Amino acid sequence: MNDEILITGIGVVTALGIGVESQIEGLKSEKSGIAPLSLFKTSHDAKVGEVKYSNDEIIEILDLPKQKIFSRTTLLGLLAAKEAFDDSGLSGLKDNNYKGLKIGLISATSVGGMDVSEKFYKVFRDDTSKGRLRELIGHDCGTSTQIIADYLGITGFVTTISTACSSANNAIMLGARMIKYGMLDIAVVGGTDALCNFTINGFSSLGILDKEPCRPFDDSRAGLNLGEGAGFLVLQSSKTSTDKIYGVVSGYANANDAFHQTASSAEGEGAYLAMKKAITMSGLRNDQIDYINVHGTGTPNNDASEGAALIRIFGKEVPPFSSTKGYTGHTLGAAGGVESVFSILSLYYGYIWPNLNFTTPMEGLGLTPETSCLKREKMRSVITNSFGFGGNCTSLIFSSYNRKSNVG
């Protein structure tokens, strides 16, 4: 068994821009990436976190064949996975057949190729002999993952997870577990999701889209803003060699709220269990957690439930925490990937990211997130939470890497 799961590469794309550098800049400047929807026509007055590049522009950046149809989910995933892969130095080994290392890709998505399928379906429903079949090739969630694997030249274990908004955290957890038990040496893990009309209408039908910028953990919060993006990590066994180490995956746990298909329980049972089990696994004391990137969607239900879980675990000593969804919107299946990258940046560079649009603590909970960007000398461990429909809750813990602990 491998006890240490090293984080050796990160890649991300969100409304803040393409790449890690633009995220750091955006997060530090406290400027939101959320703006009125422009990608497609809808009757909803929605503010969203769009990636400000068209599909054609991304195809150009990635040097992909122009005649092929790619879902936006695939394109965003390719951007982030490629950045993480290059960052880890793995791409340099491609011609050498990766030195025989077992490399896998575990991606996550909730909408898959829906952005393309819904265009197909509009034509198809009027005449079932119409509609370009090529547009359907990317519909299944697994297709985006397979295209990313082919692009990176990964021929080992490849799979896709879909547990709504906790999807990417589960992908990261599985990658860590596969390395722990020696089934993989290296795992590229994360998630990707694009905005589409289906999800805009879905969340609107649930009445949880806020027409204003979302206000996570604020007493006046009235819903979420949808976003899009992708976030990937490269995890490596400590038995493989690497130059750069951002930190280690020290804890992970998945639990189910088993309360309601879409709503979270008032006492935050699923969130409590996920965080509690992850902390127990890491062997850390509560006071060794220096930052929590909460799920914090901005819906009245999620934030109250997650807040209750935080108090159940940490009592009056809740560590500095924030939701970064005020910057990016809720990127659904990608959220765990994006926010894991944000949490690793917090750990590695010593930043506590601010929670935008917060003014008043939720009644009865008295929880105040960090509202300005803080710089810390030393960060020990950070938690990132992702919760989804179906009661799926997953928490991950990343800890700073102590090179001495690896000697002998």
Place this chain on the structure above:
Amino acid sequence: MLDRKVYINSIAGISPSMAAKGFPDVGEPDYKEYVPDPGARRRMSRIIRMGVASALMCLKDNHINSLDGIITGTGWGCLSDTEKFLNSIFENSERMLNPTSFIQSTSNTIGAQVALLTGEKNYNNTFVHGGTSFEAAMIDALLKLQEDSCDNILVGGLDEMTPTKSHLLGRMGVWRHTSPGEGSHFFVLSSAKEMSSIAEIVSVETFSSAGLPAGYKLECTQIDRILSGVDNLGELTTDTKPQVVNFKELCGEYPTSTAFALWLACDTFNKEHDIDRILIVNKHLRDQLSLIIIKRAGL
């Protein structure tokens, strides 16, 4: 492969395609028995009903009370709810939409519903990787069962065929070579061998879509029967001369047909006493190739 052995201690399944061919006890059951609330039953689309009922059957038949996880695999996900919600967007010009089909369109709905109905707050995961979704769910369960505190995991593979899916695959020419299928099969995987244990899992592997790597050797070459879902077994070699059964002639073509094949393999152990080791080989359309080997429990 892994230190702790993993057993299949309970199986259950619904296979409408097999039932249509006249096989008894494999069709859709009276759902009232599994979902007594008529409102809840009505809201569930067919795949949710099939999934939830077969999952509960798998738990009930063998009196398994505590679960450490629920893991599902589905290649196509909840197609009819997805289509229903898409249609409602167009029909109602995006206004006053009923959220039920949107909520139920996410692929993890079945795993979530089973957790809700059984009150299980433990591990819950869903795989959606085409023709190897069920295999990935099994691999996740094998790994999770290596942990000390983990004893029983419910694992299922399920897909529904809808008129639209069948029509579209027909337009793509898929039905020229094979016939449409669907089904839902669940298993209790356990780290404990019990009297009720049916099989032990020897290996579960998935490969890139190109097929087997050069020089590949099976984890176990003493195979008594091959359940095949491929046109051609290619490089696969065994030390024995096993009978090859094309399992898709029974269940039809769908991404998680290997969950049916695993059910069939376990059923074979129950019925044929000279069969001890079974290899399942499959490839769904152009997806990845997968291999599952199981042997009779206690061998």
